[in-house]
Amino acid sequence: MGGQTAYTPRRSVLYMPGSNERALEKAKTLPVDALILDLEDAVAPDAKEGARENVCAAAVSGEYGNREVTIRVNGTGTQWHDADLAAAAQAGPAGVVVPKVGSADEVRSLVSALEAAGAPEHTRLWAMIETPEAILNVREIAAASPRLAVLVMGTNDLVKELRADHVPGRGPLVTSLQLSLLAARESGIAILDGVYNDVKDAEGFEAECVQGRDFGFDGKTLIHPGQVEVCNSTFAPSEAAVADARGILEAWEAGAGSGVVTHNGRMIENLHVEIAERVIATHDVIAGRR
Template sequence: MSDFTPLRSVLYMPSSNERALEKAKAIACDGLILDLEDAVAPDAKPAAREAAAAAAASGEYGRRTVTIRVNGIGTQWHDDDIVAAAQAGPAGVVVPKVNSADEVRALVAALEKAGAPDHTRLWAMVETPEAVFNVREIAAASDRLAVLVMGTNDLVKELYAEHVPGRAPLLTSLSLSLLAARAAGVAILDGVYNDVKNIDGFLAECQQGREMGFDGKTLIHPGQVEGANTAFAPSESAVEDARGILAAWEEGKGSGVVTYNGKMVENLHVESAERTLSIHEAITALGV
């Protein structure tokens, strides 16, 4: 995991808001989604496209993983968005409502035709029932696809469901998408939490996402960054346990049975411990 990139907190920022783009340079999030879709009014989209492309190409966001969310496939803005985003060369191009592997392949072809550099990856949003049914094929459709992003607000709408604590109506969709991401070896981000004033509810949802296995969470307010950064980073006790497991494994080589704190240690525990330390070291290197 030497090339591991933390994505604990990925913040949506409206590209039509020059002040927001400037403010984002000082926010301690792991990633930014410079938005051209939901957060931008139709008449502001061309100017927002220019602003997002300029921001992504500026190199002024430091260590943050900068992406651009384009308007959806079939909209009047999509093709121009793809060209502008590809030429700006962000870390990722986020595409809403990706419903099939064929759409992934077509998006990759469009990015490459527009001259996207190799480091510009595709981030596909999973936010419809069709996408959930096809998510395994979506996740594995192209080596250029790097991240699945859960669009939980749209999923709730499409399911005729409700936003409730614990997210029972969404658990099937979240779990299937997680399985697909892990099978394909790509990252996956949990959806947003809408009530920015409900800190306890937000932290509970972060904990749920972390326990399920998500790599991080998409956010709609800078005040949510710290909570997500903490929730999706290994705890001090987890880091201590990981180091202890690896030390016990090393010391017990050849003995046949290795234990740590009274528990048997096997290869799977060693791999998990190595992953925990890799994540911890990558986060520590960020200096935040």
């Protein structure tokens, strides 16, 4: 299936309410990799249209530097969805985030709607995975269209739909998270972990970032600017990992053709070299953003 494309940093992906102009202004100064300018949950019904104008103006402004700017529209079937999607397509952000995507057919119809509304080539679809239907269809969803770039876990909705609880370690969600990761990796697309709700619980947040990184997520969606720094450092290769990767590559080059290569007492094979190359490539892209 899909191979891995060049690394795009999406360690920290912050939701910003589209109706709050001060928040949209503040976002220009935050060290986030990506922004989701939100028209859905964060915006009251009577503020939807004003928010739509705000986020589309922000997306075309060019004032967000190297931050990836995306727009989250209201879900399919809501009274705002069609107008949101058309406006977002015209604004041409890096991505259009759609909540509660449940099937491959829905992905294809969203892509058709984006294209019919004139979305430029670089505007990709980000699909939110947040229902049992989506989890059970996630492999087909991930493979449904070349325009789909990212799966975004909607863990709050998923917990609600499963009638589960938010607990440390996220036991009730592990199956859903891992199935979604398998689907994303098979199709060669990115995948973002869900939000952490308690902005005052720094320890719990960091533990969940570490869990997400260890599972294999590319980054995490966030609800508060105070969560950005920890997220960035957790989802970036550590100095020790970078040094180890460089050592592996040096040992591999030095031992070319000798059959068995070791580094720090460990046997090195092709797969270790590929992992080391990915660590270095990731580190270099992140270092280039500072």
